[in-house]
Amino acid sequence: MEIYNIHIVEHTAFEKERAALLSRLPFEQQQRISRFRKPLDMQRSLLGETMCRVVLGQHLKKAPVSIEILKSEKGKPYLKNQPNLHFNLSHSGEWVVLAVDETEVGIDIEKIRKIDYNIAQRFFSNEEYSRLEALKGDDKRRYFFTLWTLKESYLKFLGKGLTKALSSFTVIENGKDYRIKHAEQMDETIFFNTYEPDASHLVSICSGKKDVPGKVHILKIHNLINNPSI
Numbered sequence: 001m002e003i004y005n006i007h008i009v010e011h012t013a014f015e016k017e018r019a020a021l022l023s024r025l026p027f028e029q030q031q032r033i034s035r036f037r038k039p040l041d042m043q044r045s046l047l048g049e050t051m052c053r054v055v056l057g058q059h060l061k062k063a064p065v066s067i068e069i070l071k072s073e074k075g076k077p078y079l080k081n082q083p084n085l086h087f088n089l090s091h092s093g094e095w096v097v098l099a100v101d102e103t104e105v106g107i108d109i110e111k112i113r114k115i116d117y118n119i120a121q122r123f124f125s126n127e128e129y130s131r132l133e134a135l136k137g138d139d140k141r142r143y144f145f146t147l148w149t150l151k152e153s154y155l156k157f158l159g160k161g162l163t164k165a166l167s168s169f170t171v172i173e174n175g176k177d178y179r180i181k182h183a184e185q186m187d188e189t190i191f192f193n194t195y196e197p198d199a200s201h202l203v204s205i206c207s208g209k210k211d212v213p214g215k216v217h218i219l220k221i222h223n224l225i226n227n228p229s230i
């Protein structure tokens with residue numbers, strides 16, 4: 001498994017690179033991204049789409065613009081005719097993150113921020129909610145976002161979007177390891193990795209194999225524009 005991160009840049013720096021980044025994308029993607037009204041949403045989407053195409057292009061020895069990305073019925077992007085190359089993308093706060101693997105993968109990043117814990121009652125299982133309620137202050141907030149990213153990465157691994165209720169399964173913590181429990185049944189087929197790109201963001205990655213990703217590659221915009229060796 002390979003992990004790539006790219007940091008959001010300040011608005012004027014992004015504006016200077018926008019046209020060059022767009023030129024790496026197929027026409028329909030250029031149009032889709034140009035329709036974003038909020039500059040930050042546009043930047044997240046453009047960096048994500050370009051990072052996927054550049055990294056996958058390296059794997060497939062193809063130009064980024066010619067990579068064929070399809071979407072499943074529930075919206076999960078995947079590669080056409082490439083059963084052994086999978087990827088998933090996430091963006092939040094100041095980062096866009098990408099996981100690439102030979103088998104299905106899900107990744108989720110969240111910026112740790114102020115949150116209304118009422119949301120946890122809807123999205124967490126009873127067991128998760130009780131554990132959360134026993135915590136206070138920073139520990140509580142951190143725990144909330146750790147669970148959130150783990151649960152989201154699992155849904156993104158499955159590719160089901162929100163059609164699977166987030167409260168229908170429980171994340172069990174075992175030291176630094178996490179597992180999924182359905183009712184009282186542990187799921188032995190699902191594995192997680194977590195890391196922190198910086199002090200205010202958490203990332204979880206879900207996979208069907210126990211695999212510790214190597215180094216996290218930090219890319220810069222120029223890596224996406226010039227033909228990179230990454």
Ligand SMILES: CC(C)(COP(=O)(O)OP(=O)(O)OC[C@H]1O[C@@H](n2cnc3c(N)ncnc32)[C@H](O)[C@@H]1OP(=O)(O)O)[C@@H](O)C(=O)NCCC(=O)NCCS
Nearest residue numbers: 045048074075076089090091108123148156159160161162
């Ligand atoms: C769309 C969803 C897959 C992820 O949404 P998200 O966490 O807001 O967004 P992320 O940045 O992590 O992921 C978005 C990327 O995931 C990919 N994606 C989209 N649908 C997907 C699916 N069904 N499965 C896997 N990946 C998907 C796309 O690459 C998308 O990128 P794009 O928006 O640039 O096209 C879905 O799970 C969702 O809507 N979640 C809502 C979040 C929520 O309420 N969580 C409560 C947790 S307590």
